[in-house]
Each structure stands twice: as structure tokens, then as C-alpha cells.
Amino acid sequence: MDLDGWEGSPPPSLANPALLREPPATERGVRTRASLIAAARAVFERVGYLDARLADITAEAKCSTGTFYLYFKNKEEIFAAVLAVAEEEMRHPGMGRVADTGDPYAVLAASNRAYLETYRRNAKLMALLDQVANIDPAFQRLRRRRAQAFIDRNARGIADLQKRGLADPDLDPELTSRALSMMVSRVAFSTLALDEGGPPDFDHLVDTLTRIWANALRFPDHRG
Structure with missing residues (x-):
């Protein structure tokens, strides 16, 4: 429950800023990254963080492993991206x-x-x-x-x-x-x-x- 609006700085993010990369420069890149993030969230919510594999995420997003590595280094980075997007939605x-x-x-x-x-x-x-x-x-x-x-x-x-x-x-x-x-x-x-x-x-x-x-x-x- 929130009793007032934010004054000054917003609340700290759950997403570790050190794991967040700059967004892609092209519209296609933005769409692909967003698709990967949505797929990762679906996989994380379905099987849990520990059991989620990069192969599961790329299969959900219908893309290759190579495409994944264009945007994210590992599972930790894409989890941080999932949190960053979710915080805006929430x-x-x-x-x-x-x-x-x-x-x-x-x-x-x-x-x-x-x-x-x-x-x-x-x-x-x-x-x-x-x-x-x-x-x-x-x-x-x-x-x-x-x-x-x-x-x-x-x-x-x-x-x-x-x-x-x-x-x-x-x-x-x-x-x-x-x-x-x-x-x-x-x-x-x-x-x-x-x-x-x-x-x-x-x-x-x-x-x-x-x-x-x-x-x-x-x-x-x-x-x-």
C-alpha cells in the first residue's frame, strides 16, 4: 500500500544496474530484445529461476542461441532485464x-x-x-x-x-x-x-x- 507519491528519487530498482546493457539502436533490435525478455519471463515463471535454461528461453522466443548472445551475456543479465521491464509495468x-x-x-x-x-x-x-x-x-x-x-x-x-x-x-x-x-x-x-x-x-x-x-x-x- 502506498500512502503518497514519490518525492525526489524513485525507489531503488530490483534490477542490478551493472547487469543492464544499453538498449539496441534499431527497431528490429528493440523488438528482438523485447521478445527475448517476454520469453524469459514466461520461462522463469513456469519452471523457476534455478531450473530455467537459456535453451528454454531461446525456444520460447523462437530464436537461436547466437541471437540471445547479441543482447545478453547470461541468465543473470536477462533476469535483470525482466525485472527492469516488470517494474515499469507494475x-x-x-x-x-x-x-x-x-x-x-x-x-x-x-x-x-x-x-x-x-x-x-x-x-x-x-x-x-x-x-x-x-x-x-x-x-x-x-x-x-x-x-x-x-x-x-x-x-x-x-x-x-x-x-x-x-x-x-x-x-x-x-x-x-x-x-x-x-x-x-x-x-x-x-x-x-x-x-x-x-x-x-x-x-x-x-x-x-x-x-x-x-x-x-x-x-x-x-x-x-
């Missing part, structure tokens, strides 16, 4: 970019819905990221830095609500943001990426997590 509005309203609960609900809809569309990728984080310490560090950036962003949003008299002033914004942000992300992972107990009713999921957020912050005139 952007969603924070609280400051949802339609203006004087009702903080409505804004909170809209922001939670945007986050969870994005998560649901990319559920297989989210499960893949969890797998890679468990085997790659460098990727795990990137993921933690990115998570902290979102926690910091939500903490600023909570502090702003406190200044406006719309949230419990005695709460620590950073600690509250950490607890609530992690709650939403882990519930999203267990229900949407792992599908534990079967897929949930989506509207019920959004409503429940939003009510917990609002009750924790003690929104005025709101009873969950």
Missing part, C-alpha cells in the same frame, strides 16, 4: 495520485486496491522474486532496500495524516508503516502468489486489509 498510483478526496478512508481503499490489483496481475512474478531472494544474497539486499523505500514513503503519509488530525498522533510513523506495509505485502503473497486455501474474494481482501489499516491508524468517524 507502477501504480500512490495516495497522492489517487483522485482528490477529503475522505482518507476512500483514498486508502483506492490505493490498496491499486496495489493488490497490480500484485494479482503479476502473482507468478512475485512468487519468483521470493524464490530468487532466498538463493541470491545480492538480490535479497536489493529487495530489502526497495521495501524500505516503500516503508519510508508510507511513513511520510502517516505523519502527514497525523499533522492533519486524521490519524492517531501517538503512533510512531515509521514503525507503524513497517508493521502495516509488511502485513499487506505478506497477505498479498500468501493469498495471491501462493494461493493458499484457494483464491480469495478480491473485494473482500481489499476491504479487510483497508479496514485493518484504518483501525490501526484510528481514522476519525470510522469503525471497521
Whole structure:
């Protein structure tokens, strides 16, 4: 869940910049590279990162191994490219970019819905990221830095609500943001990426997590 828009620098990327090459100079090159990235994502999501082979990716993309090496050195490079593209696709509005309203609960609900809809569309990728984080310490560090950036962003949003008299002033914004942000992300992972107990009713999921957020912050005139 995102409580406000980004101010200043965007959140750190999950894609290691050292593994990203300059994009091709020709339209044909751009199309071929994009086809390889889409194929790699399909393979990674289907068999997992460890079991994915370059031969699987080139077969999915219907191209030769030689063509692959024109654009990527190895599996690590194309995985970084998959992440870079996915991050652009997964952007969603924070609280400051949802339609203006004087009702903080409505804004909170809209922001939670945007986050969870994005998560649901990319559920297989989210499960893949969890797998890679468990085997790659460098990727795990990137993921933690990115998570902290979102926690910091939500903490600023909570502090702003406190200044406006719309949230419990005695709460620590950073600690509250950490607890609530992690709650939403882990519930999203267990229900949407792992599908534990079967897929949930989506509207019920959004409503429940939003009510917990609002009750924790003690929104005025709101009873969950």
C-alpha cells in the first residue's frame, strides 16, 4: 500500500544496474530484445529461476542461441532485464495520485486496491522474486532496500495524516508503516502468489486489509 507519491528519487530498482546493457539502436533490435525478455519471463515463471535454461528461453522466443548472445551475456543479465521491464509495468498510483478526496478512508481503499490489483496481475512474478531472494544474497539486499523505500514513503503519509488530525498522533510513523506495509505485502503473497486455501474474494481482501489499516491508524468517524 502506498500512502503518497514519490518525492525526489524513485525507489531503488530490483534490477542490478551493472547487469543492464544499453538498449539496441534499431527497431528490429528493440523488438528482438523485447521478445527475448517476454520469453524469459514466461520461462522463469513456469519452471523457476534455478531450473530455467537459456535453451528454454531461446525456444520460447523462437530464436537461436547466437541471437540471445547479441543482447545478453547470461541468465543473470536477462533476469535483470525482466525485472527492469516488470517494474515499469507494475507502477501504480500512490495516495497522492489517487483522485482528490477529503475522505482518507476512500483514498486508502483506492490505493490498496491499486496495489493488490497490480500484485494479482503479476502473482507468478512475485512468487519468483521470493524464490530468487532466498538463493541470491545480492538480490535479497536489493529487495530489502526497495521495501524500505516503500516503508519510508508510507511513513511520510502517516505523519502527514497525523499533522492533519486524521490519524492517531501517538503512533510512531515509521514503525507503524513497517508493521502495516509488511502485513499487506505478506497477505498479498500468501493469498495471491501462493494461493493458499484457494483464491480469495478480491473485494473482500481489499476491504479487510483497508479496514485493518484504518483501525490501526484510528481514522476519525470510522469503525471497521
